């Protein structure tokens with residue numbers, strides 16, 4: 001389906017992953033005119049299964065998106081394929097430019113984040129299966145097996161301590177070189193976590209991953225990588241949305257409903273919150289949708305009263 005560029009829509013949602021689709025379904029059900037513009041590269045597309053999502057454990061991430069799109073279509077939501085390139089303030093709202101220009105009273109940005117992987121041969125090839133980021137998502141399946149952490153920054157200390165809950169046979173590669181302070185290295189060792197030189201290359205498959213280092217080759221079932229989260233927030237920054245410092249770096253700041261510092265623009269899911277796993281992104285979409293709807297409604301009440 002295509003959206004009519006001359007129509008003033010109630011809401012344009014940029015990004016059709018978990019967060020964006022969840023907002024689209026709720027706004028569609030509220031009988032709002034909604035367009036979703038989506039590049040269709042959800043962050044977890046490399047993973048065959050999702051975990052930790054009540055009633056959908058083990059579902060493929062792409063199946064979730066397909067189901068969400070079908071549900072949104074049922075409620076009259078329109079989809080545009082491709083990338084939004086700019087959000088411009090305009091009379092009574094915004095113009096979202098991209099494959100086609102879209103006018104809207106409100107904009108929800110749900111563009112996710114990109115995992116910047118360390119430049120270690122093999123990591124990219126194994127990403128999503130044998131090399132992953134989140135113990136909550138992918139720890140249970142390899143519990144009690146030998147596991148590895150590829151350290152990339154002092155934050156890898158947290159990933160290692162967390163992962164120790166899933167296995168007592170844990171090795172951190174390149175902890176010192178990643179800048180984890182000496183006292184923290186002792187803390188890792190105190191919990192029985194082994195320290196090894198930096199990973200030079202990884203290969204193999206889930207259950208049988210080989211990590212090459214200067215001191216030899218290690219075998220683990222899976223490696224957890226300190227990927228750096230880079231929010232896909234250029235549209236928001238160019239619009240002037242303010243940012244806030246978080247342990248994962250600066251992210252666009254929002255109120256609990258996702259409202260940014262620019263009136264009429266919401267940011268939800270991973271673009272505004274590095275910790276937004278799928279169920280959190282889904283909830284953020286629902287909450288933002290109800291607040292966006294109320295803000296439209298208040299505008300309509302004020303207009304009717306003025307008339």
Ligand SMILES: Cc1cc2nc3c(=O)[nH]c(=O)nc-3n(C[C@H](O)[C@H](O)[C@H](O)COP(=O)(O)OP(=O)(O)OC[C@H]3O[C@@H](n4cnc5c(N)ncnc54)[C@H](O)[C@@H]3O)c2cc1C
Nearest residue numbers: 015017018019039041043044051084112137269270277278
């Ligand atoms: C390997 C891996 C495994 C994971 N496993 C799990 C798991 O098991 N359970 C779990 O809860 N979480 C898991 N996650 C986290 C999960 O990926 C995120 O929680 C989820 O993707 C966040 O949803 P989102 O809607 O914010 O972003 P996304 O799902 O990334 O969706 C963003 C969408 O916006 C689009 N987009 C970006 N820029 C533009 C633009 N300018 N114009 C138009 N469209 C744009 C993208 O192409 C994409 O389709 C995993 C992550 C990774 C990396």
